[in-house]
Amino acid sequence: MAQNNHKKYRNSKQRTKILEILKSTKDHPTAVRIYEQLRTEFPALSLGNVYRNLNILVEQGQISELRFGSTFDRYDGDIRPHYHFICEGCGSIEDLDIEHEDVLNKKVEENTNYKVNHHRLEFYGQCENCLQ
Amino acid sequence: MAQNNHKKYRNSKQRTKILEILKSTKDHPTAVRIYEQLRTEFPALSLGNVYRNLNILVEQGQISELRFGSTFDRYDGDIRPHYHFICEGCGSIEDLDIEHEDVLNKKVEENTNYKVNHHRLEFYGQCENCLQ
DNA sequence: TTGAGTGCAAACTATTTGCAACTGG
DNA sequence: CCAGTTGCAAATAGTTTGCACTCAA
Numbered sequence: 001m002a003q004n005n006h007k008k009y010r011n012s013k014q015r016t017k018i019l020e021i022l023k024s025t026k027d028h029p030t031a032v033r034i035y036e037q038l039r040t041e042f043p044a045l046s047l048g049n050v051y052r053n054l055n056i057l058v059e060q061g062q063i064s065e066l067r068f069g070s071t072f073d074r075y076d077g078d079i080r081p082h083y084h085f086i087c088e089g090c091g092s093i094e095d096l097d098i099e100h101e102d103v104l105n106k107k108v109e110e111n112t113n114y115k116v117n118h119h120r121l122e123f124y125g126q127c128e129n130c131l132q
Numbered sequence: 133m134a135q136n137n138h139k140k141y142r143n144s145k146q147r148t149k150i151l152e153i154l155k156s157t158k159d160h161p162t163a164v165r166i167y168e169q170l171r172t173e174f175p176a177l178s179l180g181n182v183y184r185n186l187n188i189l190v191e192q193g194q195i196s197e198l199r200f201g202s203t204f205d206r207y208d209g210d211i212r213p214h215y216h217f218i219c220e221g222c223g224s225i226e227d228l229d230i231e232h233e234d235v236l237n238k239k240v241e242e243n244t245n246y247k248v249n250h251h252r253l254e255f256y257g258q259c260e261n262c263l264q
Numbered sequence: 265t266t267g268a269g270t271g272c273a274a275a276c277t278a279t280t281t282g283c284a285a286c287t288g289g
Numbered sequence: 290c291c292a293g294t295t296g297c298a299a300a301t302a303g304t305t306t307g308c309a310c311t312c313a314a
Contacts, residue, residue, distance in 0.1 A: 010268050022209030028225040046271045066206040074198040077154030085246055093160040097243055108255050116257040123240050125248040142293050178296045
């Protein structure tokens, strides 16, 4: 996903500030929120540029990205709770046979003041075909 | 997410067939793939209708949905591997303080022929504010 | 001076929706 | 018959990209 085919980076006030914002908050802001926050300082800032810089920062490994968008929803006829393996080579998604750990929800509840209803666990790597 | 505000459902050949397809495969097809597969049987079928029916089936609890799309990407200045809690009430995302279980990757590798690079674990529920 | 960065607008992709016609119970 | 379902096309929403201009090294 985050290849290192980008060769050289220069400094830019915008990118520096985006990184600063992300390093100084425990929020997990969206691109739009970052954009809004920066508009006061850079009135001409464009949202496209925020996206560009976020991608560069991810590429550089300086931030990480929690993807909830940009790809496909997948549908599953099996409604029992189970975990998935996602191949980063071919994109295939496989059900995993390891047991569902309901106890994890409890563990989180013990450490927080949240009510936990369910969790989602996905493993990423290469499937048999893509390993060869 | 999947409220039960939908009152009554009728049968439809299209929806029945979509469910059949999902129940009979271990793939995790996208809406488009299901659409393509059904086009031979229902040449006039529209993609919009596939989406509508998939949402209804999710609403009915007959299938489940692995969301990779449809919402926002979130960015995180903390690149150490850690888990997240996502509030289903207000959408806020919090870092969790429970330890990162690298051992899970090994466990999956022992049970499969896959190479596992990393995993992602998210808990869903209500945060303190939304509980009141 | 030169190629990385920028703003802008248009393009793209996945998904949703309004509408008039249709159909199953 | 009537509310749920459909196809179609247009609309949305988040993200990416082409282009001409700018700026940092």
